[in-house]
């Protein structure tokens with residue numbers, strides 16, 4: 303077994319197909335035992351390890367002698383409730399053989415969409431890891447409903463690794479990496495060794511579900527997870543769950559390759575095999591590259607809060623921006639901050655501090671502009687906003703979103719500028735381009751939409767910040 307030199311924080315995710323047999327639903331004891339030994343050895347080398355374990359529903363199926371996953375949400379929730387206890391008991395039994403304490407952590411997106419609860423979860427992880435415990439995470443399926451679900455444990459593992467600032471996320475599955483096509487059907491399928499741009503690679507690889515009928519993930523969710531984790535600075539690896547001990551070799555291989563070839567490795571779609579790293583000195587053993595795909599971590603990871611906003615929070619409403627603001631926000635120098643002048647309206651009711659979607663309106667067919675003025679009567683908006691009704695300002699901001707709060711304004715110009723119009727906009731009329739944290743509530747943003755920030759103190763009675771939304775991450779560029 304290779305020795306990993308620097309202590310790391312490592313998240314290892316194991317999917318259902320690696321935990322229970324697809325047909326019999328019996329636990330795959332040899333895989334589980336090998337993983338337990340690997341985790342304990344990693345711990346002995348000074349690493350901190352978190353396990354994200356699926357399998358509650360699979361274990362529940364076995365307990366109830368059912369052949370397949372129920373279709374209904376409540377059926378799945380009930381089976382997860384039945385299976386989770388047995389699953390954690392199984393892990394506790396296996397880890398207990400090697401004197402390794404574990405902890406059960408069940409999370410939902412709803413649990414950590416509140417900043418305080420999120421920080422509590424982070425603190426619990428920190429405390430457990432400093433106590434030498436291996437936290438075992440799963441989604442709290444029993445209380446998860448569609449809108450508060452992470453949806454799959456690939457995403458949950460990525461969010462977990464971003465929360466604890468992990469060095470590595472290992473997605474262990476039933477294939478040993480990402481391939482150019484389905485390796486079970488295509489003998490010419492090539493493994494992709496290194497991915498530096500997930501967006502670029504998405505269209506070129508096989509994302510068909512290669513796993514069993516039990517899990518909810520597949521390669522697509524692994525790409526999404528890799529995008530979240532690498533964006534937060536976590537090196538992400540897809541490899542086979544059959545030999546968990548290869549984790550040592552993979553970490554060692556990357557540590558050595560960084561030493562021998564400084565700089566970021568380039569994306570490889572060439573199917574190149576780079577099985578060895580030359581010894582760096584006499585007596586240094588040659589390293590073999592264990593099969594895997596590595597997604598390199600972003601060199602400019604998202605700030606913690608941004609990552610939290612983008613992936614963890616369930617947005618309470620939407621802020622509609624114009625194309626100028628969309629352009630500006632897509633540039634790094636915008637700092638992810640939105641001025642009122644770039645806002646066209648809001649959808650829903652939200653409080654200051656809540657997460658909001660940043661949306662743009664879909665281009666009406668045959669129109670050259672975002673918001674054709676002719677369609678908007680100039681009236682002062684008086685109606686309260688409902689989730690499906692949005693007040694849309696007739697003022698276009700262009701790139702003025704970077705304009706600072708400075709100028710004093712006359713009442714006349716304020717009255718003139720405040721003239722706005724009301725138009726019904728459905729959720730289907732808009733498309734989400736990013737997320738952020740609101741600095742003002744929906745009614746306040748409604749009041750100042752389309753205006754220069756210098757109007758804010760007058761209209762709101764105060765202006766703590768000139769920006770109406772901050773910590774914005776744009777995920778769909780213009």
Ligand SMILES: N[C@@H](CCC(=O)OP(=O)(O)O)C(=O)O
Nearest residue numbers: 318357358359455517518519
């Ligand atoms: N929380 C569910 C697992 C959901 C899930 O993501 O499964 P998988 O695609 O096998 O990782 C369970 O424990 O059965």
